[in-house]
Amino acid sequence: MIMNSDTFMFHGCDVAALAAKYGTPLYLVSEDEIRKRCAEIKRDFTDKYDNTRAAYASKAFQTLEMIRIIKSEGLSLDVVSGGEIYAAVKAGFDPADMVFHGNSKTAGEIGEALDAGVGTIVVDNLSELELMDQMARDRNMKQEVLFRVTPGVDSHTHQYISTGQADSKFGFSTEETVETAVPEALKMEGIDLKGVHFHVGSQLLENTSHIMAVEIIIKMLEDLKDKYGWTAREINCGGGFGVHYAGDPSRTKISDFVDPVMKRIEEAYNRCGDPRPMVTIEPGRWIIAEAGITVYEVGSVKTNAAGRVYAGVDGGFPDNPRTELYNASYEVEAVEKLKLPHTVKTTVAGKCCESGDIVAYDVMLPPLERGDHLAVLATGAYNYSMSSNYNRIGRPPVVMLKDGKDRLTVKRETYEDMLRNEM
């Protein structure tokens, strides 16, 4: 994204000028990049294969404006709470195109989803299934559901998997699905069992886990047909398509993930002759991560007794907890000093009262001083949506960039905003 300029440009916008205009910390999100990603999903998945759909996993980054963009791109929306459903409805998103997830949905949220007309609810467990059946019958409804199935892919052989292994808080085992959940659901008047869902984990850079999982799911669907004559109308393969955060300029392609999965599903249905169910994917991070950056201002710069150089910035853990939570690593650009030699190994430190509040460890940067700006790349996913007010720090504003123009889409949280609910 670096253009022929002395300061850092992001999607045709001068980052130093935007920092001056909006203040820091500041989230910048490129609408152009989001739309490019959606176009790739269309080209390589939804247009390429019929009877498919992509639902944006909005927990990665959900603002009203983001939902409007996703709506205009024609994607469905994956939501995980009553609050996400509420915001999506406010943004004008059709609930019929929503997919509602969660391992511990409350009765209140299930009621909200049923009343809003959420198209697909992904059922995680038997008690939820029973509750949903009851609540749907109370409303004279038959709710379309998928079962979240944990394919039991061994996490030791595939280290990146974090949700698909047998010992997971999510979903039904394949055995429980076959022996109990499906026969129960087929008896329920409030439930229309449409198909199955799996999500093997997040930030997967290889497609092996998706492939292993879909093979297990196909086998399970064959068992279900043999046992009950039931055939799925939808297979939802979840999200988890990873992006490169630092040290690798290559971009992961959606086709690397979906092509081998589609091949296996199509082969299985060609073999048995049944119509292939709709296939859904739920990309979150892949759409939004690289579309976003965070801009900070440098405060103190110091060398500690161990010889480590610290550049303290005006944000950190409250706007980006991922370094502390997941040991994430990020690329950092010195906004005004791009052209200077990057000679100083620097740890970019957040401002919170926690030693673990580090934005990026050991990045090579030019010598920094108070007032310089730093841009942290690929912070679009799971930053704003995971942000907090820890240390009573207000959330940064979200400025969207399109065709080289900037527009404010979420205001900076003020001190007063943070006291709004206090008596």
Ligand SMILES: *Cc1c(COP(=O)(O)O)cnc(C)c1O
């Ligand atoms: C989080 C989540 C996703 C999106 O994951 P990404 O890694 O952001 O693509 C999709 N589906 C489900 C069920 C999820 O929980």
